[in-house]
Structures are given as structure tokens and as C-alpha cells.
Amino acid sequence: NQMLIKYMLNMGEETFPELVGEVIWGTEVLRTEGIRHSQFLYLLGVKPTWDNTGTVNGTEIIPLEELTLNLNGTIYNRPRIDVFATIVSNNPNWIGLLTEAVEKVSKLNESENDNYVIKHLTENPSTERLFGLPGAVLEGTGVSDMLNNAISELGNDTDLSYKIASVYESRISHSWNVDQDGNIVVKDNSEIFSYLLEHVSLVIQNLDSTWRYL
Numbered sequence: 333n334q335m336l337i338k339y340m341l342n343m344g345e346e347t348f349p350e351l352v353g354e355v356i357w358g359t360e361v362l363r364t365e366g367i368r369h370s371q372f373l374y375l376l377g378v379k380p381t382w383d384n385t386g387t388v389n390g391t392e393i394i395p396l397e398e399l400t401l402n403l404n405g406t407i408y409n410r411p412r413i414d415v416f417a418t419i420v421s422n423n424p425n426w427i428g429l430l431t432e433a434v435e436k437v438s439k440l441n442e443s444e445n446d447n448y449v450i451k452h453l454t455e456n457p458s459t460e461r462l463f464g465l466p467g468a469v470l471e472g473t474g475v476s477d478m479l480n481n482a483i484s485e486l487g488n489d490t491d492l493s494y495k496i497a498s499v500y501e502s503r504i505s506h507s508w509n510v511d512q513d514g515n516i517v518v519k520d521n522s523e524i525f526s527y528l529l530e531h532v533s534l535v536i537q538n539l540d541s542t543w544r545y546l
Contacts (some may be wrong), residue, residue, distance in 0.1 A: 349533035
């Protein structure tokens with residue numbers, strides 16, 4: 333809520349980000365006990381459900397009337413905000429949890445003003461919202477390698493920013509999902525990834541700054 337309130341303060345009253353991009357690293361998920369997943373779900377207006385052992389076993393839709401913000405005593409109703417993430421993990425359980433949430437929100441009987449996932453589906457009919465490398469590898473985006481030489485190229489290469497963006501997009505534009513048997517499915521999906529990048533309103537990443545001192 334605080335992030336959305338800050339966005340409203342910066343962009344104008346009752347202005348909400350239509351599409352949020354999140355960076356999710358598997359190690360950070362463990363260190364922060366799932367804060368990133370919670371944020372992803374809450375933006376959609378979804379919450380996890382638990383079995384009687386305390387294990388997350390699914391998701392549940394939060395009613396629109398409960399999606400509210402309190403700004404200086406004034407209550408604002410907010411929409412379901414579309415969200416996508418670049419991920420570094422091969423855990424099928426949480427990948428399935430997040431993709432299930434997006435699917436549920438996409439099938440609600442709600443207006444485009446109340447549900448930005450539905451709004452974006454009219455423009456690009458895909459619910460893929462998790463993207464990463466082409467498999468369980470940690471080879472990076474390739475951008476940092478290019479940046480090492482970027483200073484020497486400045487002024488000489490008018491297409492440098494385009495080349496850097498192209499490398500990033502080509503590495504990370506693989507959608508991650510799970511099939512009915514719980515197996516991870518990775519596919520090249522550059523069209524929807526490009527669409528999401530072009531329409532993103534806000535990019536966020538939560539980092540645990542204390543773990544190195546523990």
C-alpha cells in the first residue's frame with residue numbers, strides 16, 4: 333500500500349500504475365520469507381491460502397471493495413494492478429502460485445477500470461507474466477558485459493542503447509510457467525515481453541540488506 337500511495341503522491345490523486353515490473357531472485361525470496369511473492373499477489377488483489385499444516389496450497393481473490401488505500405484519512409478504492417516479473421529460480425511451486433493468480437484475475441467478471449489485467453488482455457491476449465533466461469542457468473543478462481565497454485563506445489555508436497536493450501530482451505524474453513503435471517515449461521515469448529516492457533509504469537525490486545551481517 334505504501335508504494336501505491338507514494339505513486340499517487342508523485343503522479344496525482346487516484347492515479348495508479350497500470351503495469352508493475354518486478355525483479356524476483358530466488359535467494360532473496362528465501363531471505364525475505366516470500367515478501368516479493370506477497371507483493372506480486374497483492375498488486376493483483378490476490379492472497380495465498382494455507383492448509384492446516386501452514387503450507388501454502390493456493391490463492392484466493394480479494395474482493396474489490398477490500399482493495400483500499402488510506403491517504404491522510406481519505407480512503408481510496410484501487411483497481412487490480414497488472415504485474416509481471418523477471419525471475420531467477422526453478423521452483424515450480426511458487427512459479428505455479430504466481431501464474432495461477434494471474435489466470436484467476438484474468439477470468440474475473442470485472443471492468444477494465446477495475447482490473448488492469450483484463451484491460452491489457454484486450455491489447456495482447458496472453459497471461460504470461462513470468463520471464464527469465466532460457467533454462468535453469470545463471471549466465472546473466474549480458475548487459476553488464478556490454479556496459480564494461482560502453483564508455484569507450486559513447487559518441488561513436490549511435491545505436492548503443494538499442495544494442496544493450498536488444499541483448500537484455502533476447503536473454504530474458506523466455507516465459508516461465510508450469511504444466512498440469514507441475515513441470516516447468518520455458519518458451520521464447522519475446523512478443524508479450526516486449527509489450528510488457530513498452531507499457532510498464534513502475535519497476536520494483538526488494539532486497540534484503542542485512543543478510544550478509546547475520
